[in-house]
Amino acid sequence: MNVTRGFTGRPRVHDPGLPPGQYDAGDDWPVLSAEVTPDLAPADWSFGIDGLVERPHTWDWDAAHALPASAYDGDIHCVTGWSKFGVRFGGVSLDAFFRMVRPHGSATHVLARSHTGYTTGLPLADLTGGRAWIVWEYDGAPLPPEHGGPARLLVPHLYFWKSAKWIAGLTLLDHDEPGFWERNGYHARGNPWQEQRYSGD
């Protein structure tokens, strides 16, 4: 251990919900997108799933909202170090979308893409089983544009760069395809509990 002389740090609050190396951002919700926030109206938004599926499909705003509503109440974790507790997002579970497109058995990974061109790669298993959503509400109100509105991907058990803002679609693949940050040195999976920040962690 490489102790820093005179460093005491914040008061220790034992919080079993805080992954290693993270701090509680409290009421802050930093915005860290690397691109210009798009002015994307719900009417111009769409979400499609293609690649290794039986029936590729694209939903518009109304069609996506016609699926069964589902909410996430819990925490989110950003690779830059902050975590945010007790957030509430509303939308639709990705399972509902997958039921309609029927992924092939050969699909192992997903490349998520945004309406801006942002991409991120994830294992398919991280997007199924009630652990991932397409969300358009935050705290009961429409998701603000700088946080990914009108709709974003939400994968709260992974670092938040995986939860692509302004989500446009998912492509199911039989291999891992690095996205924007993964090509910039960040981890292929990004599990905050294993502190998978960078490639090689």
Add this chain to the structure above:
Amino acid sequence: MTETTTPALAIPFGPGVTARRFAVPGRIAVSPQAATAWQTATLTGIRRETPHAATFRLAVPRWAGHLPGQHLMLRLTAEDGYTAQRHYSMASAPDGSGHIELTLDHVPDGEVSGWFHTVARPGDTVEVRGPLSGFFAWPGDRPALLLGAGSGIVPLMSMVRHHRARGLTVPLRMLVSARSPGELIYARELGPETRTVFTRVAPPNVPVGRMTAAHVAPLLAEQPPGGWEAYVCGSNGFAEHASRLLVEAGQPVERIRIERFG
């Protein structure tokens, strides 16, 4: 390096502005080894920049080298094993000296910046890993248009310093916003490449106010061969404002790179 953009799907980016879908291409390859390994860095000097910001010079003997615009992760460890880690941009240009410089704002209640500003002295050691991320890097190849506010000037200054140190001739312009002349970091180092905007207090005969289209338009009117690569750094509020000014002035969205604090 060749970059391709996808000319599909028109997306509205504000009134009267339509942008193509873009590919936010990275600028350089990043070494996974450098990103993973923690190294000991020894503080060798502290230089005050403004009442709230100071520059900390660190000796990192095994530093892999960086490009202007890249950042690192820095970690402090308490005696009980508690650690705090933060991302900071390099302020210094790459110079192969085995030293790097970071300029840190003293954030109210900031446990890491607070340590640097009130406890740290030469000889102290911290840990760093990096350099990280190639997205905001500027290798010195393309004309660069730099917009920053507050300590958002830090990675941009690395680019300006690199431009000077290498005697580069590729066009480079910087537009920086500060609350007051006293809060303008690197004020003495800024040259003819830089225009400043003061938001609260300005010198005599200089208007006080926010960065506006009138500041950005002249920069985009002078289009260098190949066009500008724009780099925006600051708070989220500034980044949103400045990036919109750039888009409205005609800068292509796929050539606006944004680094926001947080």
